[in-house]
Amino acid sequence: MLATDTPLRQHELDRHLVWIGFRQMVPIAVFVMVFGAAFGLAAMQSGLDPAWIVIMSTLVFAGAAQFATLDLWGAQVPMLALALTVFAINARHLLMGATLYPWLRPLPLARRYGVMVVASDANWALAMQAFGRGEPGLGVLLGGGLALWLFWVLGTWLGTQVGDLIADGRRWGLDMVMGCFLLAMVVGGQKNLRMLLIWLVAAGASLLAYRYLPENSHVVVGALAGGLLGMTWTEQSHER
Amino acid sequence: MSVETQGWGPLLIIALMAVVTLATRWGGVFVMSFVPIGHRTRQFIAAMSGSVLVALLAPLAVQGDGGARLALATTAVVMLVLKKPLPAIAAGILAAAVFRQLSV
Numbered sequence: 607m608l609a610t611d612t613p614l615r616q617h618e619l620d621r622h623l624v625w626i627g628f629r630q631m632v633p634i635a636v637f638v639m640v641f642g643a644a645f646g647l648a649a650m651q652s653g654l655d656p657a658w659i660v661i662m663s664t665l666v667f668a669g670a671a672q673f674a675t676l677d678l679w680g681a682q683v684p685m686l687a688l689a690l691t692v693f694a695i696n697a698r699h700l701l702m703g704a705t706l707y708p709w710l711r712p713l714p715l716a717r718r719y720g721v722m723v724v725a726s727d728a729n730w731a732l733a734m735q736a737f738g739r740g741e742p743g744l745g746v747l748l749g750g751g752l753a754l755w756l757f758w759v760l761g762t763w764l765g766t767q768v769g770d771l772i773a774d775g776r777r778w779g780l781d782m783v784m785g786c787f788l789l790a791m792v793v794g795g796q797k798n799l800r801m802l803l804i805w806l807v808a809a810g811a812s813l814l815a816y817r818y819l820p821e822n823s824h825v826v827v828g829a830l831a832g833g834l835l836g837m838t839w840t841e842q843s844h845e846r
Numbered sequence: 847m848s849v850e851t852q853g854w855g856p857l858l859i860i861a862l863m864a865v866v867t868l869a870t871r872w873g874g875v876f877v878m879s880f881v882p883i884g885h886r887t888r889q890f891i892a893a894m895s896g897s898v899l900v901a902l903l904a905p906l907a908v909q910g911d912g913g914a915r916l917a918l919a920t921t922a923v924v925m926l927v928l929k930k931p932l933p934a935i936a937a938g939i940l941a942a943a944v945f946r947q948l949s950v
Binding site (some may be wrong): 658661667688689698731777789813833836 | 864869871876877879888893898900901925926934939940942943
């Protein structure tokens, strides 16, 4: 998924690219709105006030972590358990940031970290795909991220109002949207024997961690296992 | 330490969640700014970027119900054939929906 040449103009970022990225993400963001609604509904059922639910989606913008913390919600919330849960589930952001770094490096600091505020699975995957094709990808990272954020917050609000409408979303396969999207990104990426073996190792490590290691560690363990194999078993470098 | 969920408590809880999440979004970039980007680093990053997704999906494929597995398999096949994400995702969701409607 990564061009081996030094990125030249791929770190370009202007209004036009951001708007294109926004529009490119809207079809996926519509599904994210349904997730948001599911979260809004679940949070209501966990006893949160609608205003706090919408504020949480606005400020946190991390679906899986938000869902997970609902289990901790009661008359009191244990802060250490909360922080650890959120960190473990969102630790994949660390890896995403690291993979984006070669293209973020040319940006001034404020922009570099500003773009990352809306980094999430879907816009990261599309950005990496664009970089892999040698195209600019920061537009879809920022624009797509803004689309996801907007629809996530909107969906959350809808869920607190009319959540009952989507209570049965699982029966319509709506829980599979993000899984299918991310898989499509994997399949659409670089494919060769080396990459397939790396993915096998990543999948195996992830499953082992899922079974035997603490909850939510599997993504980081699997990704690092794949990354380390890729680093030891390097491709022939084609320096030009 | 625990925080009450009455009054302004939720704001503190949400603020902690937001700060931790932002730290994960910024942390990877921050750490990489100290790492020299050579051939090996690039290879690590390239291998890891696909592996993140695979590691995320593996338990879903193995532990998920028949609908989840059928959805992923359908998405993979359609993506390999058409090489277009949106039809592949739509076909996957449709497969899960049909499977779950039929198997009650």
